[in-house]
Amino acid sequence: MSSPDRAGALPLVGPSEDRIDGPAKVAGAALYPSDVHLPRLAHAALVRSTIASGRIRRIGTEAAGQAPGVVAVITHTNAPRLARGPTGQRFMRGPVGQLVLMTALHRHSVGQLMMTTPSPVSPLQDDRILHYGQPVAVVVAESGEQAVAAARLVEVEYDPDPEPPLLELDDPRAEVLTNPWMLDMARGNVGAGLAAAEVRIDASYATPDETNNPLGLFATVAAWDGDRLIVHDATQWPYGVRETLARVFELPEDHVRVLAPFVGGAFGAGLRAWPHVILAAVAARLVGRPVKLGLTRAEMFTSVGHRPRTRQRVRLGATRRGELVAIDHEATSSTAREDDNVELVAFGAAKAYACPNVATHDRQVRLHIPCPGFMRAPGEAQGNFALESAMDELAYALGLDPLELRRRNDAAVEPQSGLPWSSRGLHECYRQGAERFGWSRRSPEPRSMRDGRMLVGFGMAEVAFQFFQGPCAARASIDRDGRAYVRSAATDIGTGTRTVMTRLSADLLGLSVGRVRFELGDTELPMAPWAGGSGLTGALGAAVHQACMRLVQCFLDLVKNDDESPLKGCTLEQVTTAGGRIVRADHPARGEAFGDILARHGLEELSADGESGTPAAMLVQGIVSSAARFGRVVPAVARKMGARAPAPAFAVKFVEVHVDPDLGTVRVTRVVSAVDAGRILNEKLARSQILGGTVGGIGMALLEETLTDPGTGRIANATLGDYLIPVNADVPEMDVIFVGEPDPLTPIGTKGVGEIGLVG
Amino acid sequence: RLATMSRDPPRHPPTLAVSLRVNGAPREVELDARVTLLDALRDHLGLTGTKKGCDQGTCGACTVLLDGRRVLSCLTLAATCDGRDVETIEGLSADGHLHPLQSAFASCDALQCGYCTPGQIMSAVALLREGRAGSDAEIREYMSGNLCRCGAYAGIVAAIREVAAATASEGGGDARL
Numbered sequence: 045m046s047s048p049d050r051a052g053a054l055p056l057v058g059p060s061e062d063r064i065d066g067p068a069k070v071a072g073a074a075l076y077p078s079d080v081h082l083p084r085l086a087h088a089a090l091v092r093s094t095i096a097s098g099r100i101r102r103i104g105t106e107a108a109g110q111a112p113g114v115v116a117v118i119t120h121t122n123a124p125r126l127a128r129g130p131t132g133q134r135f136m137r138g139p140v141g142q143l144v145l146m147t148a149l150h151r152h153s154v155g156q157l158m159m160t161t162p163s164p165v166s167p168l169q170d171d172r173i174l175h176y177g178q179p180v181a182v183v184v185a186e187s188g189e190q191a192v193a194a195a196r197l198v199e200v201e202y203d204p205d206p207e208p209p210l211l212e213l214d215d216p217r218a219e220v221l222t223n224p225w226m227l228d229m230a231r232g233n234v235g236a237g238l239a240a241a242e243v244r245i246d247a248s249y250a251t252p253d254e255t256n257n258p259l260g261l262f263a264t265v266a267a268w269d270g271d272r273l274i275v276h277d278a279t280q281w282p283y284g285v286r287e288t289l290a291r292v293f294e295l296p297e298d299h300v301r302v303l304a305p306f307v308g309g310a311f312g313a314g315l316r317a318w319p320h321v322i323l324a325a326v327a328a329r330l331v332g333r334p335v336k337l338g339l340t341r342a343e344m345f346t347s348v349g350h351r352p353r354t355r356q357r358v359r360l361g362a363t364r365r366g367e368l369v370a371i372d373h374e375a376t377s378s379t380a381r382e383d384d385n386v387e388l389v390a391f392g393a394a395k396a397y398a399c400p401n402v403a404t405h406d407r408q409v410r411l412h413i414p415c416p417g418f419m420r421a422p423g424e425a426q427g428n429f430a431l432e433s434a435m436d437e438l439a440y441a442l443g444l445d446p447l448e449l450r451r452r453n454d455a456a457v458e459p460q461s462g463l464p465w466s467s468r469g470l471h472e473c474y475r476q477g478a479e480r481f482g483w484s485r486r487s488p489e490p491r492s493m494r495d496g497r498m499l500v501g502f503g504m505a506e507v508a509f510q511f512f513q514g515p516c517a518a519r520a521s522i523d524r525d526g527r528a529y530v531r532s533a534a535t536d537i538g539t540g541t542r543t544v545m546t547r548l549s550a551d552l553l554g555l556s557v558g559r560v561r562f563e564l565g566d567t568e569l570p571m572a573p574w575a576g577g578s579g580l581t582g583a584l585g586a587a588v589h590q591a592c593m594r595l596v597q598c599f600l601d602l603v604k605n606d607d608e609s610p611l612k613g614c615t616l617e618q619v620t621t622a623g624g625r626i627v628r629a630d631h632p633a634r635g636e637a638f639g640d641i642l643a644r645h646g647l648e649e650l651s652a653d654g655e656s657g658t659p660a661a662m663l664v665q666g667i668v669s670s671a672a673r674f675g676r677v678v679p680a681v682a683r684k685m686g687a688r689a690p691a692p693a694f695a696v697k698f699v700e701v702h703v704d705p706d707l708g709t710v711r712v713t714r715v716v717s718a719v720d721a722g723r724i725l726n727e728k729l730a731r732s733q734i735l736g737g738t739v740g741g742i743g744m745a746l747l748e749e750t751l752t753d754p755g756t757g758r759i760a761n762a763t764l765g766d767y768l769i770p771v772n773a774d775v776p777e778m779d780v781i782f783v784g785e786p787d788p789l790t791p792i793g794t795k796g797v798g799e800i801g802l803v804g
Numbered sequence: 805r806l807a808t809m810s811r812d813p814p815r816h817p818p819t820l821a822v823s824l825r826v827n828g829a830p831r832e833v834e835l836d837a838r839v840t841l842l843d844a845l846r847d848h849l850g851l852t853g854t855k856k857g858c859d860q861g862t863c864g865a866c867t868v869l870l871d872g873r874r875v876l877s878c879l880t881l882a883a884t885c886d887g888r889d890v891e892t893i894e895g896l897s898a899d900g901h902l903h904p905l906q907s908a909f910a911s912c913d914a915l916q917c918g919y920c921t922p923g924q925i926m927s928a929v930a931l932l933r934e935g936r937a938g939s940d941a942e943i944r945e946y947m948s949g950n951l952c953r954c955g956a957y958a959g960i961v962a963a964i965r966e967v968a969a970a971t972a973s974e975g976g977g978d979a980r981l
Contacts, residue, residue, distance in 0.1 A: 062911055062913070066913075069894075070902065070918075070921055071902065072852070072892070072894055078855075188843065259857040259918065259919045259920045259951060259954075261859075263859065298912055305917065308918070308919030309917040309919060341857075341862075383894050448835070538954050540916075732954075732959065735956075735958055736955030739955025739957065745858060763862055765860065769953060771949075772943075772945075772960065775958065778958060
């Protein structure tokens with residue numbers, strides 16, 4: 045029977061099947077957190093600070109409290125004292141952090157620990173203001189209209205800090221965190237490499253703040269039942285929200301239930317609990333009723349994270365033939381004064397190219413801003429933009445085709461550890477992408493290509509996108525009717541998790557898709573990591589795979605000594621599943637249905653659990669990479685022992701733009717994405733992920749910028765009429781090619797498609 | 805003077821009786837005068853298929869048809885809809901069968917998270933009725949008031965093109981369009 049290592053035998057690209065929840069979504073029948081209605085539901089509205097740094101001198105709630113329909117006005121003066129949620133990544137700092145990291149590596153939880161952002165600072169605990177838009181009061185009323193109207197009646201007087209707020213990356217007063225996650229990479233001697241280079245590029249880049257802006261306004265509906273809390277929340281990580289709420293309210297984790305069966309997009313904004321989630325639960329507890337707290341669009345700019353701005357410097361050294369001899373990538377990004385986020389901007393440069401001397405430096409600057417958070421391809425999107433732009437500068441300086449420059453610096457092995465890649469389809473990306481796009485028609489001379497009045501430009505960029513796979517669990521059950529239920533607390537934020545996991549379960553159990561129900565988005569279900577880091581499909585797929593295999597094994601155990609069963613004494617290797625039955629591999633006519641086995645043994649249902657962890661190879665590579673800076677001994681030993689570096693997903697993007705020579709306006713007219721993301725479970729849905737990421741990338745490149753008022757820290761364009769995201773007419777013809785092979789180091793061969801489409 | 809007024813809490817917020825015809829059925833609701841058509845549908849009539857994406861008239865997620873014309877229900881006060889016809893996403897498949905556009909959206913993968921989808925489809929219904937689906941460029945232009953952050957635009961154009969072509973070849977075709 046199929047086992048995890050059979051992944052290599054499966055086709056690279058799976059069938060194109062329709063989204064299983066498509067009919068519910070097109071009918072308006074899918075229930076998002078903001079759609080939840082409960083008996084006696086009260087509505088909450090936030091009052092937010094209008095200064096960026098200082099203290100609340102006085103907060104007047106009398107008028108608001110007397111307004112029609114108001115049930116409660118909550119401020120720091122009457123809010124309950126709250127504990128702080130887990131602050132995971134702070135352990136990562138300093139020498140102790142290194143030790144914790146190494147321990148974590150061995151405990152197979154590095155993916156989780158490295159990428160876990162902390163819980164937010166608990167809201168309404170004191171009079172201090174740390175950013176514009178910080179919640180300073182919550183008004184709870186019978187209706188949403190009453191809550192919003194009363195919120196305007198709350199009178200807040202401030203004592204702004206005498207010093208102006210810290211709002212700029214180059215403000216000399218701001219605290220700078222150097223190497224905040226101990227993940228600056230180094231190999232060789234980058235200074236010597238640059239000094240010896242025949243050609244040098246020294247380029248600076250800046251990227252602005254950008255805001256996730258999922259169309260679904262985040263909303264939380266919180267309801268208490270004694271000391272048990274149920275929360276409907278727009279999150280990508282129900283277990284993460286549960287952990288935060290349990291710590292904040294000092295409850296056992298199983299007293300908190302978080303539900304997120306449908307989420308109206310998030311793009312990283314749902315990868316941690318935010319203050320408004322805590323406030324909804326505070327409000328519900330104080331008024332003794334369920335409370336809905338829905339964010340406004342303006343609040344989506346200050347309450348659920350954003351992509352932080354960066355300043356970057358990339359120095360490249362190369363020979364005249366175009367062989368890189370040095371890469372030095374420095375990146376500075378913004379973070380909050382008293383909260384933390386992980387944004388690895390320069391980190392990715394270390395694995396991009398074969399180059400003997402490399403150094404990456406990540407820094408953060410603490411500012412009076414809303415805490416940044418993950419936004420689709422965090423760090424990588426900004427860092428790769430700078431590195432690839434510098435590569436184009438180098439190609440121009442050398443008079444070399446940009447694609448040829450990248451080919452000459454191909455990393456045949458993982459460059460930091462020296463281990464061979466587990467899979468590498470980048471060459472196919474180059475070849476097939478260039479052919480489909482017609483790259484050979486490119487003329488390198490500036491302003492030499494035209495289409496009528498328009499100037500035409502061709503460009504390309506490559507990316508190696510590292511996915512992060514956290515530990516995951518799933519449970520598979522089959523009942524007497526031969527129906528399967530597969531369950532895990534993962535979320536489907538539009539990626540297609542529900543669809544591909546239903547298909548995977550059906551294939552493994554030999555059932556039609558209609559006989560399988562995949563349930564997710566509920567912390568009553570087995571633990572799942574977040575829908576983030578492009579790693580959920582791999583993690584969940586592996587757990588589902590194991591659960592289904594073990595379930596079949598449970599049925600075989602049941603009939604081990606069963607004289608009536610044609611499967612008596614069979615091992616897992618001797619059977620296969622098809623048509624709702626377990627059958628003998630050597631004699632497919634001999635077998636029996638799941639339901640029949642259960643009935644004969646007087647059972648209603650049989651269940652089995654599956655788990656997956658961070659692939660061991662990922663840990664080995666992490667250790668080898670860390671050790672590589674101290675010498676080549678460890679990498680050499682690891683190579684000899686047959687270790688391989690888990691490959692990231694690779695992609696090359698080819699883009700055509702039209703530039704109006706008079707107005708300077710840029711329109712993207714064509715995009716070809718060639719992607720090696722390992723095994724593709726469902727071509728239609730994976731293609732949608734790449735196309736959607738590409739649209740996000742067009743937005744990032746041409747349209748998006750969150751503007752902060754320099755004096756006050758106010759977001760000056762906090763509407764979708766002022767913060768522009770791509771509309772239908774902005775989006776050109778786009779083509780996607782999947783190449784490569786199923787990755788042998790991940791259990792089901794996938795490498796992740798959620799974010800790589802945005803980068804390039 | 806305005807600021808002073810806004811700080812004077814209204815003691816008796818006016819409520820109004822509003823009669824709507826929603827997806828063909830008469831509905832009577834007693835509403836706070838401030839309630840938008842969007843919130844009336846969602847919070848008072850239990851029709852949560854229509855979505856709130858901005859509450860500022862900039863994203864199109866709340867698009868419904870009012871007397872056959874597409875409107876942004878977040879910018880429409882419910883009280884102004886007294887006696888008028890409202891069509892929402894729920895009305896398109898009231899008979900249990902998906903509308904051709906709904907089926908095409910599903911089969912063309914014209915959605916991901918699905919949050920903007922009801923508004924996209926209601927706009928597309930009006931677009932076809934208005935005869936604005938003559939080319940991909942025309943579809944893109946006239947659908948540009950409906951934002952999709954997942955970036956499912958290619959599928960949205962494909963779905964509308966498919967239904968427009970089927971309608972054209974049937975010479976007027978589906979009466980429900």
